[in-house]
Amino acid sequence: MCAKKTDHDPFAALRIKEFLFFLNTRFFLTLGIQMQSVIVAWQVYDLTNNKLSLGIIGLAEALPFILTSLFSGHVADVVSRKRIILISMCLLTISTSALLYFSLEGSFIIKRYGTLPIYLVFGFIGIVRGFISAAFPAFMSQIVPRELYSNSAIWNSSIWHTGAVVGPVVAGFICAVSFPAAYSVNLVFICIAILSFIFIASKPVPLREKKETITQSLSGGIKFVFSNQLILGALSLDLFAVLFGGAVAMLPAFSKEILFAGPMELGFLRAAPAVGAIVTAIILAYRPITKHAGKNLFINVGLFGLATIFFAVSTNYYLSLFFLFLTGAFDNVSVVIRHTILQLATPDGMRGRVSAVNSIFIGSSNEIGAFESGVAASAMGLVPSVIFGGAMTVIIVCITARLSPKLRNLDLEQIK
Numbered sequence: 001m002c003a004k005k006t007d008h009d010p011f012a013a014l015r016i017k018e019f020l021f022f023l024n025t026r027f028f029l030t031l032g033i034q035m036q037s038v039i040v041a042w043q044v045y046d047l048t049n050n051k052l053s054l055g056i057i058g059l060a061e062a063l064p065f066i067l068t069s070l071f072s073g074h075v076a077d078v079v080s081r082k083r084i085i086l087i088s089m090c091l092l093t094i095s096t097s098a099l100l101y102f103s104l105e106g107s108f109i110i111k112r113y114g115t116l117p118i119y120l121v122f123g124f125i126g127i128v129r130g131f132i133s134a135a136f137p138a139f140m141s142q143i144v145p146r147e148l149y150s151n152s153a154i155w156n157s158s159i160w161h162t163g164a165v166v167g168p169v170v171a172g173f174i175c176a177v178s179f180p181a182a183y184s185v186n187l188v189f190i191c192i193a194i195l196s197f198i199f200i201a202s203k204p205v206p207l208r209e210k211k212e213t214i215t216q217s218l219s220g221g222i223k224f225v226f227s228n229q230l231i232l233g234a235l236s237l238d239l240f241a242v243l244f245g246g247a248v249a250m251l252p253a254f255s256k257e258i259l260f261a262g263p264m265e266l267g268f269l270r271a272a273p274a275v276g277a278i279v280t281a282i283i284l285a286y287r288p289i290t291k292h293a294g295k296n297l298f299i300n301v302g303l304f305g306l307a308t309i310f311f312a313v314s315t316n317y318y319l320s321l322f323f324l325f326l327t328g329a330f331d332n333v334s335v336v337i338r339h340t341i342l343q344l345a346t347p348d349g350m351r352g353r354v355s356a357v358n359s360i361f362i363g364s365s366n367e368i369g370a371f372e373s374g375v376a377a378s379a380m381g382l383v384p385s386v387i388f389g390g391a392m393t394v395i396i397v398c399i400t401a402r403l404s405p406k407l408r409n410l411d412l413e414q415i416k
Contacts, residue, residue, distance in 0.1 A: 010285040013152040018143050021199045023159045026136075028193035029089065030163025031170070033129075035186045036096065038171035038270055040122065042263055043103070043179050044115050045252045053115060054252060055374020060119040061126035066360055068130030073356025074217045075131065077349060081139040082202045088132045089194045095125050096190060100183035133359035138351035141343055142203040149343040150288055150336075150412065157335050158281035161328065164274035172267020206349040221353025224346070231345055231354075233404030234297065234338040235361040240396040241301050241334070250373050253382055259317045272321045273328030280332040293337050294410030298401045300333040305393030312386035340412055 013019050044053050076084060098121050102110055109117050144152040167189075174182040225231050255266040289296050304327050311323035338358075346354045376385035401408050 010151070013144050013148045013155050016144055016148075018200050019140075019152065019155075021196055022140060022143055023155060025193045025197040025200075026156060027159045027163045028189045028196065029092075029132075030160050031167045032092070032096070032186050032190040032193065034164050034167030034270075035171040035182065035189065036099070036125075038168045038267060039175055039179060039182045039186065040099065040118060041252050042171075042175050042266065044118060045256075047110070047115055052374045052378045054250065055377075056115075056119060057122060058374070061122045061129070064123045064126035065130045065133075068127045069134065069356040069360045070218045070221070070353070072131040072134040073221050073353035073359075074214060076134040076138050076352025076355065077206060077217070080202055080205060081135040081142070081352070082197075082200065084131055084135040085139060086194065086197060088128050088135070089190060089197065091128045092125065093187060093190050093194070095121050095128065096183060096187045100180060100187065103179040103183055130356070130359065134352050134356040137339070137342070137355045137358070139203065141348065141351055143200070146344075150290075150340045151285070153336050153339040153343065154281050154285045154288070157332055157339065158278055158285070161274040161277035161281065161332065165271040165278065168270030168274075169267040172264045172270070175263040175267075206351070217353065221350060221357045224350055224354060225357045228345060229404060229406045230341055230410060233400060233407035234334075234341050235358060236404075237297070237301055237397065237400045237407075238334055238338055239361045240400075241304060241331075241393045250377055250382060250386060253377065254320070257382065258315060259320060261317060265317065268321065269324060272324035273331065276325040276328030276330075277332035277335070280329045281336070284333070284336055289333070289337060290412045293340075293412045294406075294408045297334055297337045297410075298397055298408060300330040302394050302397040304330040304334070305390045305397065308390030308393065309387050312383050312390065337412070341410075344412070 014023075040057060041054055044057055047053075072084075099118065102117055102121075140152065140156065141149070170185065171182055174185055225235065251266060251269050255261045255269060259265070259269075261269070307323050307326035307330060311320055311327065314320045314323060342354060342358060373385060373389065376388060379385070380388065
């Protein structure tokens, strides 16, 4: 009876004190990272006035991220996850300090080497993100009990998207003042995240069922994912949807060339998908998806692609905000279902490695998708490239639904 009551309590996970500290860390870390993305994108586009440069930012971060992720997943399964996250966040403060320096006394470096120093710092940030992405979800699973994985996934997603709303808006307003001021606030948010995370107790390193070499451990996460049709199908769907359907990377160009807007308006555009995601998360907290989860997953990713197409053809700022809002609303259904599948279907001793594979599929696809968007916009034009991306997302939904019947017919209650 208690378990049944907890399942119907939308605030169940929030009653765990350490989970609240975790969410606070998540919020301020997301604020910092999202602010950083907007600041750097606007600064680089302001320096180069080149759409491809926006894509290169994503590529500069994605390649080190991918190369690091498998090893970071192994580390997250054999080393204290709290220690990994703390060290990684401290390294983020160093990276952000470097970007701040480049915008102040280090401006002569930018004049001499152009945007190369910024790309190099983002490459280092990609390495740091690889470790955070592997350890963070795995650590969350040690804070909440199994029966609250779905509920915690909803609130975790809500907090992430709230940070993704506030971060771009704050960045847009402060960028209108100066880049150094924006980087300074960015740095403060990351420091708050570190302070909040200290209040969470360390958790034991999961016991390994058998001794493995590093090579066997690194390949273990990949083998597990590719042998599980549910996980592989969910990750593949999100991978290609994000790869082709992301219009966010081109928002500085849309803001300037299509909507004739400035940095503050860009901040609202960047925030709109996250607002949609928050609305969806609140609905899911009260009406969680368990039955027909697979069908809901495919329907909402398809609608995400259609909303992307409508955004591409819009020339009205407020309509563009609305369609971006819809992309976030539809996408978050996929995020919550995928995260719940990963948490329920993955043994604790493999969470770091599976989270790393998930990061390669999903996290890096944002940056590689940004590069793809930059190349496509340069080759096809800004609007046609985003229309193409949205159409490809819809096509991929149809293909994946046909190839993954187990995912298509999924009820989350079936996962033991």
